[in-house]
Amino acid sequence: MCGIVGVVSATPVNQLIYDALLLLQHRGQDAAGIVTQDGRKFFMHKAKGMVRDVFRTRNMRGLPGMVGLGQCRYPTAGNASSEEEAQPFYVNAPFGIVMVHNGNLTNAKQLREELASTDHRHTNTESDSEVLVNVLAHELARASSGAPLKSEDVFKAVRAVHKRLKGSYAVIALIAGYGLLAFRDPYGIRPLCMGKSADGTIMLASESVALEGTLHQLERDVAPGEAVFVHDDGRVEAEQCAESPMLHPCVFEYVYLARPDSVMDGISVYQARLNMGETLAKRVVSTVPPSEIDAIIPIPESSRPSAMQLAQLLGIPYREGFVKNRYVGRTFIMPGQSTRKKSVRQKLNAIGSEFKGRKVLLVDDSIVRGTTSKEIVQMARDAGAVKVYLASAAPPVRYPNVYGIDMPTKTELVAHDRTVEEIRQVIGADALIYQDVDAMKVAVGKINPAVQGFEASCFDGEYVTGDISDVDISAINAGRNEQVEDDEDATLA
Numbered sequence: 001m002c003g004i005v006g007v008v009s010a011t012p013v014n015q016l017i018y019d020a021l022l023l024l025q026h027r028g029q030d031a032a033g034i035v036t037q038d039g040r041k042f043f044m045h046k047a048k049g050m051v052r053d054v055f056r057t058r059n060m061r062g063l064p065g066m067v068g069l070g071q072c073r074y075p076t077a078g079n080a081s082s083e084e085e086a087q088p089f090y091v092n093a094p095f096g097i098v099m100v101h102n103g104n105l106t107n108a109k110q111l112r113e114e115l116a117s118t119d120h121r122h123t124n125t126e127s128d129s130e131v132l133v134n135v136l137a138h139e140l141a142r143a144s145s146g147a148p149l150k151s152e153d154v155f156k157a158v159r160a161v162h163k164r165l166k167g168s169y170a171v172i173a174l175i176a177g178y179g180l181l182a183f184r185d186p187y188g189i190r191p192l193c194m195g196k197s198a199d200g201t202i203m204l205a206s207e208s209v210a211l212e213g214t215l216h217q218l219e220r221d222v223a224p225g226e227a228v229f230v231h232d233d234g235r236v237e238a239e240q241c242a243e244s245p246m247l248h249p250c251v252f253e254y255v256y257l258a259r260p261d262s263v264m265d266g267i268s269v270y271q272a273r274l275n276m277g278e279t280l281a282k283r284v285v286s287t288v289p290p291s292e293i294d295a296i297i298p299i300p301e302s303s304r305p306s307a308m309q310l311a312q313l314l315g316i317p318y319r320e321g322f323v324k325n326r327y328v329g330r331t332f333i334m335p336g337q338s339t340r341k342k343s344v345r346q347k348l349n350a351i352g353s354e355f356k357g358r359k360v361l362l363v364d365d366s367i368v369r370g371t372t373s374k375e376i377v378q379m380a381r382d383a384g385a386v387k388v389y390l391a392s393a394a395p396p397v398r399y400p401n402v403y404g405i406d407m408p409t410k411t412e413l414v415a416h417d418r419t420v421e422e423i424r425q426v427i428g429a430d431a432l433i434y435q436d437v438d439a440m441k442v443a444v445g446k447i448n449p450a451v452q453g454f455e456a457s458c459f460d461g462e463y464v465t466g467d468i469s470d471v472d473i474s475a476i477n478a479g480r481n482e483q484v485e486d487d488e489d490a491t492l493a
Helices: 014-023 057-061 108-119 128-144 151-164 208-212 251-257 269-285 304-314 337-347 371-382 420-427 437-445 470-478 487-492
Strands: 003-008 031-038 041-048 067-073 089-091 097-105 167-175 179-184 193-197 202-205 216-221 226-231 236-240 295-298 322-324 348-350 359-364 387-392 431-434
Touching: 003 014, 003 097, 003 167, 003 179, 003 226, 014 031, 014 057, 014 067, 014 202, 014 208, 067 097, 067 167, 067 179, 089 128, 097 128, 108 128, 128 151, 128 167, 151 179, 151 226, 179 202, 193 208, 202 208, 202 226, 208 216, 251 269, 251 437, 269 304, 269 359, 269 387, 269 431, 269 437, 295 304, 304 359, 337 348, 337 371, 348 371, 359 371, 371 387, 371 420, 420 431
Parallel strands: 295 359, 359 387, 387 431
Antiparallel strands: 003 067, 003 202, 031 041, 031 067, 089 097, 097 167, 167 179, 179 226, 193 202, 193 216, 226 236, 322 348
16 A cells, blocks of 8 residues: 655645645654656655655755656555665666555566566566566567557557556656556556646546645546556546456445545445445344443554444544544554554553543444554553443454555454454454454445455455466565564564
């Protein structure tokens, strides 16, 4: 999961891209980068850290031009500590290409070998995004045959890219002297939308909030398998480049990853979370009588809509029992288990008066590793709660995810090979209620009937690309980002 943005304008774009990345910061906190094009020259700055820390005034002044793109990175493979794996990635031939990528290629190892042995292209990092930009460059070279690039060459290249890549990918690339290219995998797993401002500026971004927050009108989502080519003069051409596209967006975007004020593939994230709270209410009633619950308390932030809907339907008071420190990052996307564990109490503090002497139902958006949930349940007890029940707006996360979410190792998942009762014991709650998988899909899908299904492999173990085996998962795990921890941290994990 990363946040990407691309802009074609008649005015300088450096500040606009910076502002869009701030609106996408929730999608990645590890590194950030911006590249702009002035004439035929690229200007780039990228580094580890949050957007506000990576870009200073002197960096922004060094990013001239009216075309550009940016990314905020959340690493799922490769080396999180390497500055070189921050995006955008650049290759100088053909034409000169810079690219940002959100997703995860499941055949990156095979492609890297093909690039070296057949395409004679060198990759210098472990990033699958560097593999992707080299595959794109090779196919653009083949499609153009050494001649000036035409739109039909671009779409021909993307068709060839689709045939070679496996996994999830939303891509925005700049081709020097020609324009901006954006395309999405044939299943539409990772999101990508486009919009336009009153002055004609065209923006593509991971979420609609990046468009609306920079005064662009959301026009539409890029369709699965579709390629959009925005010429330097602002002309837009689009073509379907996949043989059998189908819309199966990642359901975890609606559960946790996306901002609630975004609309993705015609589905309001906020409404999706309200609907999940509605279906969760039925599960709660069958497990804990409403008379045994004094208050419903969300675990900030993503669970609030579901918790509010749940409280309204059950007629139980909704209370804010935790105060969040907004200057601590999202613990789910922090690399390293001990880092996540230590961050919980830095991130949240309980309001004692909301817990003392009460039986409370805590509502979370999902339970992945269980580390955070266990800490929060204990916080509620320490604050004086008589009973602590826990409800998850999402089903149990039982399977590895290979499409760009950092949960690929079975041993990290608290629900893997455990019953709900066993999970409850690990977390320490008095009762544990999970969402139903099918009910979740219906609750989210009914907002836009055009959605043909969801990528929900972490919940149901079904991989929509149809090409994932245990061997593939093991190979992906081998390349997964791991943070080296010192001895003291290791004892806390």
